[in-house]
Amino acid sequence: MEELLRMEHITKRFGDVYANRDIDLEVRKGEVHTLLGENGAGKSTLMNVLFGLYQPTEGSIYLRGQKVRIDSPAQAVRLGIGMVHQHFMLVEAMTVFENIILGDKNTKGIFIDKEARKKEIVELSERYGLDVELDKPVTEIAVGAQQRVEILKALYRGAELLVLDEPSAALTDLEVEGLFRMMGKLKEEGKSVIFISHKMREVMRISDRITILRDGRTIRTLDREATTGEELADLMIGRELVPSQYVKVEQAGEPVIALREVDYHKTSKHNGLNGVTLTVGRGEVVGIAGVDGNGQSQLAQVVTGVIAPDAGSVDMKGSTVAQFTPNGFILENVSHIPEDRNKMGLVGDMSVKDNIVLKATGDPRFSAAKGFFLKKKAIRDHALAIQKKYDIRCASIDQEARNLSGGNQQKIILAREMESQPDLLVAVHPTRGLDIGAASFIHDVMIEARDRGCGVLLISADFDEILEVSDRIVVMFEGQVMGEFSGKEPPIDQISLAMAGK
């Protein structure tokens, strides 16, 4: 089959972080090509490069053999690339029809020949089985229909290559069938589809070829016929087992936190919890493995008091938690390294020093008279000591935290959270985006806390990290616990199957 698109050596760097590193991708005419990878593997970045939203740091793109430069989405559309984002880009107050013709360069003059346009769109929608009500405002149609509008919009603008970013996430099973029929039809007509997903079942059904991305790199491109779901899952999470440098604990102490049958937005597959039962004991690291977006964020929020479960109970050190507030959990000596350090962990506009003492300004060490007199000298001395102890690299402790590198920002949070000698540490993607040095420092601190008798709940999409530090591994899939495994000589095959929902 003829080649339609070739992306060569694509590298995209944000500051020090590589989102894409030397990625190659080739899409042929008339094929469904799946991009498979965990969240953060670089799929969306690569597609944003293709669609002209980002400029690659290095690398080139060829369409039909011609080298092209795509510097805007408009340019991408002109080249016949259509994209349906995970989050739809529709003007909600406008009708379906208006959304589809919006920004169409073919409409000349001031007036739009609505009837002719409508006829074209109706033809298109019949041809691909994309059933929509043209005159309804977008707010009044369901999510599945909104997606069909997005697809129609792309096809109406003459897309030869359609990028679908996790299209099935929001659809019912019936709608997924319709989507697949439409993809089949496009293939018949010689058009190509790039399908982004991490649902193994769908990938195995619809793809012709599959390219696996991990950590921003291309791992391999495989023919669907020549592979199995298990192989894909293995490649996706990366399966070489490196012996852990940490001694694994087999017998944990008394439970610090115990969840029983906890539900939260149970019906949501990607942002909910469904009957989660889980215990973290003193002196153990429990690793939550799983593809991102299977309820891990919600789990972290429940065990730190940010959200309250809809059903089920949470026991903290033997007594049932009645009120879910972050402060209540902090008073129970729970520390939290949140998943988004800039949004949830740091006050970027405040100094390194202020972020280090953030929680503790009311403490008698740092203020007198119930907080009405801040001991600035004590705060400064403490911050300097912490900066040294945790090797936080900054020009000065008065520097704004937002100007530090990711690793040093994470160290600020780590320092703040560890200094209270927690009984439970909840760490969510603690090393995401960090270099190896910073990552292993953070792991060391976590293990130290464990050995001191702290229970550690580690939630991470980085499977290597889970294997490295966990004493016990719990796999989550679509809000449910899929299995529990020992962290000592972990059965990787079984874990990767569990992560794929089998």
Add this chain to the structure above:
Amino acid sequence: MKHSGKLISVLVPLVSVMMAFVIGCAIIAILGASPVTALQALWTGAFGTARNISTTLSRATPLIFTSLCACFAYRCGVFNLGGEGQFMMGSIICCYIATRTGLTGLPAILLCLLAGAVFGGLWAMIPGILKVFRGQNEMIISIMLNYVASLFMSVIYTNWLRDGTVPQTAAVPDETRLTRIFGRATTGFLIALVVGALIYYFLFNTSMGFQLRAVGLNMTTAEYNGFAVKKYILLSFIVSGAIAGLGGSAELLGTQYRLISGFASGYGFDGVAMALIGQLHPLATMAVAIFFAALRVGSTAMQTATGVPTSVSDIIQALVIVFTVAGLAMVKLPSFKTALARLHMKKEAA
């Protein structure tokens, strides 16, 4: 970097003021007057004599209160655009106590000031509660409440507390008026200074003030770190309203003495602009308020001396606001930051 950041935050308003004056001078020249003479007249009008200085400070007093009101709420990350309404509510209750209860002298003054603060605080609590418990937009509600307060005030001076044939209230009795400490400047100015100093102390030297600032800069982080975010937001509204309400009392007892059409008009938004130019620093905000008062007082003298209309001063004031806001936005641009960093590196290399 830290150092240059501070430098920029001072430089931007200063450069803005200079640019505004340059354009102001050009306008004056176009009008056929000599810019030098006009500016001299402006300066003399504002600061030339002890009496003029006192007039400037007296004009600055209400502006200090409303700008501190805006500043305090902004520091907690919420926008209280209702300073004017809260100011009016404070002056309304103050007027009632001063003219109708028969109380006079110091007890009346203290009660008036207290009641003004309480009423201003209560009035600001409305958008605060709606924001915290119902997620409503505090800007729109606080602006709308300005109209409510303003119309309520006109009911007060045209009906309920009307005195005589003219639609205005009775004047505050002499013994209940604030003492003049220096020319026209009253103890109200001192109160404003004390409030500003207290806010400064609270924000930067207490644990609560620290947490309030953290809430203002990143609500999610504050929540994750166990701060009572909702409590702080509500508190910031109430305190912010109380500052404005106290200002309303002080203005009535110190300068205006009676409620009348146009009382406090424009003070609310002036305060917001001054807080922005002062970059939410209470002390800087007070300085900005005095500067604006000087422009206003001086412009009258300028008009009398050179025939240049006072609206030229309004233009300068508006330009200062526009330039500062634009300037502060500009220095946040990534390209500006890179250029600055490059400059730094060059300096270090040299």
